[in-house]
Amino acid sequence: MKVPLVWNVCERESAESGRYRIMQSLHWFDELHTGGDKVPEREPLGATAIDELEADFRVNLPISYKDIVTVHHGDGPLQSDFVVHARTGIQKRGLGRFLEIERWQDSNVYEHAEYMINDVVPFAEDGGGNLICFDYRGKRRREDPSIAFWDHELGADDLLPVADSFEAFIDLLFVPQDIIEDLTDQGLLPEGLVR
Numbered sequence: 263m264k265v266p267l268v269w270n271v272c273e274r275e276s277a278e279s280g281r282y283r284i285m286q287s288l289h290w291f292d293e294l295h296t297g298g299d300k301v302p303e304r305e306p307l308g309a310t311a312i313d314e315l316e317a318d319f320r321v322n323l324p325i326s327y328k329d330i331v332t333v334h335h336g337d338g339p340l341q342s343d344f345v346v347h348a349r350t351g352i353q354k355r356g357l358g359r360f361l362e363i364e365r366w367q368d369s370n371v372y373e374h375a376e377y378m379i380n381d382v383v384p385f386a387e388d389g390g391g392n393l394i395c396f397d398y399r400g401k402r403r404r405e406d407p408s409i410a411f412w413d414h415e416l417g418a419d420d421l422l423p424v425a426d427s428f429e430a431f432i433d434l435l436f437v438p439q440d441i442i443e444d445l446t447d448q449g450l451l452p453e454g455l456v457r
Contacts, residue, residue: 336367
């Protein structure tokens with residue numbers, strides 16, 4: 263399966279209307295050509311792996327997350343940085359990569375969920391031991407989780423709010439300046455990457 267360089271993430275607004283809201287187009291590290299060699303393509307996840315995850319955690323994952331992780335499990339987007347409002351002030355954080363869904367893979371959701379409180383499901387890591395999570399706590403959150411950041415140096419229930427939804431989280435992501443400079447120097451900066 264050939265995966266496009268730009269993955270437009272869509273959310274079905276309603277099954278009846280069939281309307282979609284397009285979020286930010288994400289660019290992926292594993293889709294760049296480096297030295298003429300393309301990184302080997304990932305095998306897309308089967309629906310069974312995602313269904314099992316939802317059943318095991320008793321949640322409904324956002325459709326747009328399922329769209330992304332089906333193809334880009336274990337990968338990270340070029341737009342990786344976001345801002346967190348912590349007690350000590352505003353902090354820039356990063357999304358290193360989306361966690362694997364299948365239990366047999368290294369660095370998977372199940373492995374990292376052991377550190378979480380109930381109704382919090384990790385979906386990405388920052389590369390430094392911290393996790394980005396779906397926060398399903400509260401009645402209205404069963405279908406529409408907010409996004410929270412878990413710093414491993416804080417307590418398990420001390421989550422920093424990041425965004426009201428997964429789609430809002432994706433819209434917050436931006437490309438770190440050092441990545442822009444590296445890609446520009448190599449002539450690999452995708453068109454439309456910097457907004």
